[in-house]
Amino acid sequence: MPKLIVQKFGGSSVANVERIQKVARRVVGYKNKGYNIVVVVSALGDTTDELIELAGQITSDPSEREMDMLLSTGEQISVALLAMAIHKLGKEAISFTGGQVGIMTDGNYTKARITRIEADNIREQLKKGRIVIVAGFQGVSSNQDITTLGRGGSDLTAVALATALQANECEIYTDVEGIYTTDPRIEPKARMIKAITFDEMLEMASLGAQVMQPRSIEVAKKFNMPLHVRSSFSQKSGTVILKEVTRMEDALITGITLNRNEAKITVCDVPDRPGGAAKLFKELSLNGVSVDMIVQNVSHTRKTDISFTVAKTNAHKAIKVTKKAAARIGAGDIILDENIARVGVVGIGMKSHPGVAAKMFDTLAQNRINIEMISTSDISISCIIQKKFAEKAVRSLHKNFGLG
Ligand code: ASP
Ligand code: MG
Numbered sequence: 110m111p112k113l114i115v116q117k118f119g120g121s122s123v124a125n126v127e128r129i130q131k132v133a134r135r136v137v138g139y140k141n142k143g144y145n146i147v148v149v150v151s152a153l154g155d156t157t158d159e160l161i162e163l164a165g166q167i168t169s170d171p172s173e174r175e176m177d178m179l180l181s182t183g184e185q186i187s188v189a190l191l192a193m194a195i196h197k198l199g200k201e202a203i204s205f206t207g208g209q210v211g212i213m214t215d216g217n218y219t220k221a222r223i224t225r226i227e228a229d230n231i232r233e234q235l236k237k238g239r240i241v242i243v244a245g246f247q248g249v250s251s252n253q254d255i256t257t258l259g260r261g262g263s264d265l266t267a268v269a270l271a272t273a274l275q276a277n278e279c280e281i282y283t284d285v286e287g288i289y290t291t292d293p294r295i296e297p298k299a300r301m302i303k304a305i306t307f308d309e310m311l312e313m314a315s316l317g318a319q320v321m322q323p324r325s326i327e328v329a330k331k332f333n334m335p336l337h338v339r340s341s342f343s344q345k346s347g348t349v350i351l352k353e354v355t356r357m358e359d360a361l362i363t364g365i366t367l368n369r370n371e372a373k374i375t376v377c378d379v380p381d382r383p384g385g386a387a388k389l390f391k392e393l394s395l396n397g398v399s400v401d402m403i404v405q406n407v408s409h410t411r412k413t414d415i416s417f418t419v420a421k422t423n424a425h426k427a428i429k430v431t432k433k434a435a436a437r438i439g440a441g442d443i444i445l446d447e448n449i450a451r452v453g454v455v456g457i458g459m460k461s462h463p464g465v466a467a468k469m470f471d472t473l474a475q476n477r478i479n480i481e482m483i484s485t486s487d488i489s490i491s492c493i494i495q496k497k498f499a500e501k502a503v504r505s506l507h508k509n510f511g512l513g
Pocket of ligand 2: 119120151157
């Protein structure tokens, strides 16, 4: 049996005809080496954003079913064009939608979860020697509706297919060379990380590193499917994401993250009795607002403030819901701050080494940056600070933790 490789190409890798042809040449190169290949592609360039924008011109409240119907078309364009480009190179290739290859999902439009993958179709085509091209980001629900898997969902398609087909390799091609110690646009001294664990990558992605969709890493971790993130514009080897990494030097921290897409909401003077937080956060969740960090202090005055962060895109909805809930629980003012940023340090090394928090806070203090909220997990610490200090914070943390 030839080795099976799943290769995913992101939107920037197929942004125009020239790039599609380049992808085709790369895929054919692997085919010529004797691999069986399943290719997953995203929509061309910014197509998905453009489609969202188009819908926005018609209604501010589109039906989610129709949104999925609309957005899934982006990936259909890419698969067909890539198949044609491969045909041009004299190889057999066939494109499919998610539904056609049996990517079954639940009925949660715009953020569906994959429930099962049939993939018989793919196996059959591979047997015939064809390169199989699958539209990323989409599936089909049990009542035959097209669903999408959340923004960046082509990563998930690739990982899920690699798992279902028991692929030997899963490559994620993107427009950067791999995973960096921090965003190189902010810190030019950022280094590419050769190998990183699923847990670290998951943490980096959820704290704002935008290279991969967090859900796809969860699935890769669950099924122990190593991923290889690399650039479609070069031959460099990129970053491997896997279960365990042996590092020569005992680095305390693997990466520094930054997220500027959150907003902070503070509810003042919440009466200190059971049920207040429950009512507030239940209301938020019922309205589909997911909450990230939450901070509430002990009260010495029978009243306390609760602060939490939400995605900036959800801030206005969150404020509306919070106002209603606050009135019901007898809380005071509500403050919205959209000028915040979250900086984080991530590293499996902190499990066995104390002092990471102290060093992080000290670095921020040296730069006279005030910490507004703190959150920790066993391999990360993150702080909410004012946005204007974000880049400075990232650069000094990068330096002080010896990542440069
Ligand atoms: N085209 C979709 C998006 O932009 C899916 C993806 O790119 O992975 O979110
Ligand atoms: Mg995309």
